[in-house]
Structure formats: C-alpha cells, structure tokens
Amino acid sequence: MSADHLPEHPDFLWRNPDPKKSYDAVIVGGGGHGLATAYFLAKNHGMTNIAILEKGWLAGGNMARNTTIIRSNYLWDESAAIYEHALKLWEILPEELEYDFLFSQRGVMNLAHTLGDVRESVRRVGANRLNGVDAEWLDPQQVKELCPILNISDNIRYPVMGATYQPRAGIAKHDHVAWAFARKCDELGVDIIQNCEVTGFIKDGNRVTGVQTTRGTINTEKVGLCAAGHSSVLAEMAGFRLPIQSHPLQALVSELHEPVHPTVVMSNHVHVYVSQAHKGELVMGAGVDSYNGYGQRGSFHVIEEQMAAAVELFPIFARAHVLRTWGGIVDTTLDASPIVGLSPVENMFVNCGWGTGGFKGTPAAGLTFAHTIATGAPHQLNKPFALERFETGALIDEHGAAAVAH
Amino acid sequence: MLLISCPNCGPRDETEFHYGGQAHVAYPESPNDLTDREWAEYLFYRENTKGTFAERWVHSTGCRQWFNMLRDTVSYEIHSIYGMGQPRPDIKSTGQSSEPTQPGEFTQAGEFGQAGEPGLAPGAASPTATTPISSEGV
Ligand SMILES: Cc1cc2nc3c(=O)[nH]c(=O)nc-3n(C[C@H](O)[C@H](O)[C@H](O)COP(=O)(O)OP(=O)(O)OC[C@H]3O[C@@H](n4cnc5c(N)ncnc54)[C@H](O)[C@@H]3O)c2cc1C
Numbered sequence: 001m002s003a004d005h006l007p008e009h010p011d012f013l014w015r016n017p018d019p020k021k022s023y024d025a026v027i028v029g030g031g032g033h034g035l036a037t038a039y040f041l042a043k044n045h046g047m048t049n050i051a052i053l054e055k056g057w058l059a060g061g062n063m064a065r066n067t068t069i070i071r072s073n074y075l076w077d078e079s080a081a082i083y084e085h086a087l088k089l090w091e092i093l094p095e096e097l098e099y100d101f102l103f104s105q106r107g108v109m110n111l112a113h114t115l116g117d118v119r120e121s122v123r124r125v126g127a128n129r130l131n132g133v134d135a136e137w138l139d140p141q142q143v144k145e146l147c148p149i150l151n152i153s154d155n156i157r158y159p160v161m162g163a164t165y166q167p168r169a170g171i172a173k174h175d176h177v178a179w180a181f182a183r184k185c186d187e188l189g190v191d192i193i194q195n196c197e198v199t200g201f202i203k204d205g206n207r208v209t210g211v212q213t214t215r216g217t218i219n220t221e222k223v224g225l226c227a228a229g230h231s232s233v234l235a236e237m238a239g240f241r242l243p244i245q246s247h248p249l250q251a252l253v254s255e256l257h258e259p260v261h262p263t264v265v266m267s268n269h270v271h272v273y274v275s276q277a278h279k280g281e282l283v284m285g286a287g288v289d290s291y292n293g294y295g296q297r298g299s300f301h302v303i304e305e306q307m308a309a310a311v312e313l314f315p316i317f318a319r320a321h322v323l324r325t326w327g328g329i330v331d332t333t334l335d336a337s338p339i340v341g342l343s344p345v346e347n348m349f350v351n352c353g354w355g356t357g358g359f360k361g362t363p364a365a366g367l368t369f370a371h372t373i374a375t376g377a378p379h380q381l382n383k384p385f386a387l388e389r390f391e392t393g394a395l396i397d398e399h400g401a402a403a404v405a406h
Numbered sequence: 407m408l409l410i411s412c413p414n415c416g417p418r419d420e421t422e423f424h425y426g427g428q429a430h431v432a433y434p435e436s437p438n439d440l441t442d443r444e445w446a447e448y449l450f451y452r453e454n455t456k457g458t459f460a461e462r463w464v465h466s467t468g469c470r471q472w473f474n475m476l477r478d479t480v481s482y483e484i485h486s487i488y489g490m491g492q493p494r495p496d497i498k499s500t501g502q503s504s505e506p507t508q509p510g511e512f513t514q515a516g517e518f519g520q521a522g523e524p525g526l527a528p529g530a531a532s533p534t535a536t537t538p539i540s541s542e543g544v
C-alpha cells in the first residue's frame with residue numbers, strides 16, 4: 001500500500017510544550033492520577049498555570065498496564081466512600097470529558113471458594129448496602145446464570161461456593177481514559193511535559209520551591225507527587241520516607257476470541273481475575289511478585305499459576321493462547337489502602353499507595369488530591385487516608401476485607 | 407524466575423523460597439521507650455530501594471533456613487548471598503541499578519547462620535518485616 005492510501009494522521013490531542021520557568025503547581029507523574037489531578041485543579045480550582053511532568057511518555061506506567069477493573073465494593077466505610085465516589089464520577093466522566101472511553105458496567109463478581117470466603121463475602125455485601133454501594137450475594141446457580149462459562153461443579157480443587165456481585169462495576173479502556181483527561185487538561189491550559197524526569201527538589205528550609213528536572217529547573221509554589229511505583233524514590237529526593245514497598249504486578253492477554261465472557265470475574269482464593277476486552281482478548285491478572293522490584297517485569301511462575309487457576313474456573317480457556325504478558329510497578333502499603341494528603345515537606349503533597357488497585361480510584365484520587373493541593377487541606381473523602389494513620393494506628397485495613405487478596 | 411543459590415542446598419528455583427523483605431531490621435532495644443513515630447517506623451516503614459537492596463529469603467521447601475541477599479531491584483541480578491548473622495557485604499554498586507550480568511553470577515559472602523546480628527535484641531533473630539503480599543489488581 002502506498003503512502004497516499006494511508007489515512008490522514010489523526011489530530012494531536014494535546015500540545016507538547018517546553019517547560020516554563022515557573023508554575024503555580026507542578027504534578028510529578030503523567031499517569032491517570034497525575035492527569036486527573038491536573039484536570040480537577042484546573043476545572044474545580046481555576047489553577048491553570050500548572051504542569052504535569054512525566055519522565056517517559058504519557059500514561060506509559062501503570063495507567064496503560066492495568067487490567068482496568070472498576071468497582072467500589074470495599075468493606076470499610078472510608079474506602080467505600082472514596083471508591084463509590086470514584087464510581088459515580090466514572091458514570092459521568094465520558095460526557096464531561098466528551099470522550100467515549102468505553103466504560104462498560106458489565107458487573108464484577110468476586111468468587112467465594114471456602115466457608116471463610118462465604119462469610120466474609122456476605123458480610124461485605126451487607127456493609128456495601130449500608131454504604132449505598134450496589135451489592136448482591138449470588139449462589140452458585142446464579143453465578144452460572146450470569147457467567148455460563150464458569151465451572152461451578154465440585155470436581156475442582158476449590159469449587160465455587162457463591163459470589164458477591166456489583167452490577168455497576170465494570171471495565172474501561174485505560175489508554176483512552178488517559179487521552180480523555182489529557183485533551184481536557186490541555187484545553188484548560190495545563191502543560192503536559194513528557195520526557196521530563198524529576199531528579200531533585202529545591203527547598204527553602206522545609207518548604208519546596210522548585211523541581212530539578214532533566215529539562216531544567218522549574219520553580220513552583222506547590223508540588224503534587226503522583227508517581228505510583230516510584231513514590232518512595234521521589235520522597236527520598238524530597239527528604240522524607242513513605243511506608244511503601246514497590247512490587248512487580250503482572251498481567252496477560254490471550255489472542256482475540258469471540259465474545260464468551262459477559263462480566264468480570266475475580267477470585268482471590270485461587271488468584272486470578274478475568275474479563276474480556278472489547279476487541280476480544282481475555283485479560284487476566286493475579287497477585288504481585290513477592291519481591292521488591294522496579295523492573296516492570298516479574299517471574300514466570302506467577303503467570304503460570306494464574307493460568308492454572310483460570311483454566312480450572314473456565315475450562316474453555318484451556319486452548320486459548322497467551323499473546324503477551326507484561327508487568328508494572330505497584331506501590332503497596334501494609335493496609336492495602338492509599339495515601340492521599342499532606343507530606344512532611346511544606347507545599348508538597350503525596351498521592352500514592354494505590355498499589356494493585358488504583359485505576360478504579362483515578363477520578364476520586366484526582367478530585368480529592370486537587371482539593372488538597374489547592375486548599376492545603378484534605379477533602380472529606382481523603383482525610384482518613386493521611387500518612388499519619390501509620391502513627392495513630394487508624395489503619396484502613398482492606399487486606400482480605402475488600403476482596404483484596406492476601 | 408529467580409535462580410537463588412541457597413547457602414545450604416545450592417541453586418534452586420525461586421518457587422522453593424519465600425521472601426522476607428528488608429534485611430538488618432533490628433527489633434527495638436527498648437520497646438517501652440519508643441514514641442508512636444518510632445513504632446510506626448519499626449512496624450510500617452521499610453527501605454524501598456531502587457538499586458542494590460539487602461533482603462531476606464527463606465528456603466521454605468528445602469532446608470527451611472533464612473539467609474540474606476543483596477539484589478538489584480531493577481535488573482533483579484543477585485549480587486551476594488550471605489548468612490543471617492553477617493553484616494551487609496560492601497559491594498561497589500549501591501543506590502543505582504547496574505548492568506545485568508550472567509545469570510548465577512554472584513558471590514557467596516561469609517558462612518551461613520552465624521549468630522548475633524549486630525543490633526539485634528536477644529530472641530529477635532527471626533525476621534520481623536511483614537511483607538505485603540497484597541494482590542488483587544482491581
Ligand atoms: C498489571 C496491573 C494490573 C492492574 N489492574 C488494576 C485493575 O484491574 N483495577 C485497578 O483499579 N487498578 C489496577 N492496577 C493498579 C493501577 O494501574 C494503579 O494503581 C494506577 O494506575 C496508579 O496511578 P497512575 O495511573 O497515576 O500510575 P502510573 O501510570 O504508573 O503513573 C506514574 C507516573 O509517574 C512517572 N514518574 C515516576 N517517576 C518520575 C519522575 N522522577 N519524574 C517524572 N515522572 C515520573 C512514571 O513514569 C509514570 O508514568 C493494576 C496495575 C498493574 C501494574
């Protein structure tokens with residue numbers, strides 16, 4: 001095919017400006033959270049003289065590596081509040097951002113395989129309902145009706161004993177979400193600066209006044225960290241510590257298949273979660289690699305184990321082929337809840353610790369973090385997620401509680 | 407998959423081992439005197455080094471012994487494996503990742519299983535770091 005038969009290059013969705021000498025605020029990290037934060041800073045707080053600094057390309061980190069599951073069926077009140085707020089924002093964002101990023105509310109099922117799972121799940125359904133989060137308990141027959149390809153027989157190691165189901169949960173196209181936010185940010189005047197790595201901070205006493213980057217020094221009134229797996233590295237540059245461990249988290253897709261999987265199925269007990277992307281790939285993920293790692297890759301046995309679990313639950317996957325596997329670096333905390341709030345450095349704010357599950361939280365992270373940066377105080381929703389909770393002991397322990405596997 | 411050379415059993419697949427997080431974290435000498443901040447540091451704060459990292463592993467399906475390892479958290483290259491009582495070996499690359507070298511190329515510094523880790527209170531020889539094995543995704 002000759003060049004004149006190729007379609008026109010689509011319009012660029014954002015400019016690629018050079019960094020200015022100074023900004024009112026600088027966001028470090030151009031993933032979903034950095035983009036959403038900048039968007040809400042500009043839209044809700046009128047802060048448009050701001051920049052997002054990204055060391056690689058826009059959304060090349062976890063934002064484009066996650067398995068895109070969105071749900072809000074967390075156990076504790078604090079989590080239910082912030083994740084449900086995020087889900088409500090997901091419901092209006094396609095219109096607000098004028099971009100159809102294929103948010104598909106096809107429901108999410110969390111399978112129970114043991115008596116302990118069943119009790120925890122039924123309790124979580126009750127807690128969710130009290131918090132206004134849609135939640136149902138399904139028996140194995142109802143599970144089968146919603147997802148006919150699931151094996152509910154008792155001839156497997158961990159038979160399906162039921163599931164929780166959140167009908168409003170689902171998936172979205174993560175790269176389109178990033179582009180949607182980026183285009184709006186750009187329209188509002190935000191500078192999105194790629195290939196710009198932050199290498200240090202300039203401080204006056206304990207107050208941050210600027211950032212050093214591979215593209216020069218930039219003065220700024222305020223800094224918001226949205227660096228996911230690299231949060232500890234940036235905090236160290238700024239002179240404080242975070243209670244975070246970075247781990248590889250892997251995922252994989254199969255070749256394209258006809259639509260066979262109507263919903264999203266997660267099993268923490270046998271450790272796999274599966275959905276089918278719009279184009280037809282089966283998308284699967286599992287647990288983190290056990291060791292600390294910044295390598296954006298993990299060990300193959302983790303993939304092997306999640307495939308074994310998937311094939312047992314979905315026998316028809318046995319002959320599907322893996323197309324590719326990849327890894328991201330996730331910022332885990334010991335209570336499996338994020339940190340969104342002030343930092344020990346004046347005018348520097350942290351949003352991190354979303355770990356293996358922060359895609360779903362993107363809009364609420366952006367909204368509350370923007371509020372925190374603009375006003376210097378947390379929003380009602382992120383108040384409980386302050387760094388101090390590791391000292392006060394007011395942890396929000398979602399390990400095992402929120403269908404976060406342990 | 408990492409190929410880990412257990413000081414007792416030799417090279418084995420990573421699947422035979424369990425991770426124990428940061429090495430050389432001593433139990434506080436006077437627990438009653440700690441401030442909340444210090445307790446928080448002990449319980450929840452661990453180094454999260456990008457580069458050469460000292461960490462603990464246990465050969466859980468083999469000899470069931472703990473040992474220390476210096477590993478690059480970017481290339482995943484194993485620089486050194488050394489016994490529980492041993493101090494961290496002094497290797498030149500610290501802080502930043504180094505180029506990956508041949509698999510299995512590591513030094514085995516020191517004898518395994520020597521007593522008395524510096525700064526470790528009596529009876530606190532077992533690993534205290536709680537490793538987040540949070541998974542999910544989603
Ligand atoms: C395999 C996998 C599956 C997942 N599945 C799900 C899921 O199904 N549902 C869900 O809710 N969540 C999921 N997650 C988690 C989710 O992806 C993350 O919590 C979320 O993307 C983190 O926010 P972010 O998008 O801003 O991160 P990122 O996209 O990682 O953004 C951080 C950015 O900071 C940049 N950066 C770092 N250091 C610097 C520096 N010094 N200077 C400038 N820029 C810097 C990075 O390059 C990166 O682009 C998954 C993650 C992975 C890896």
Ligand SMILES: [Zn+2]
Pocket residue numbers: 412413414415416465468469470471
């Ligand atoms: Zn051994």
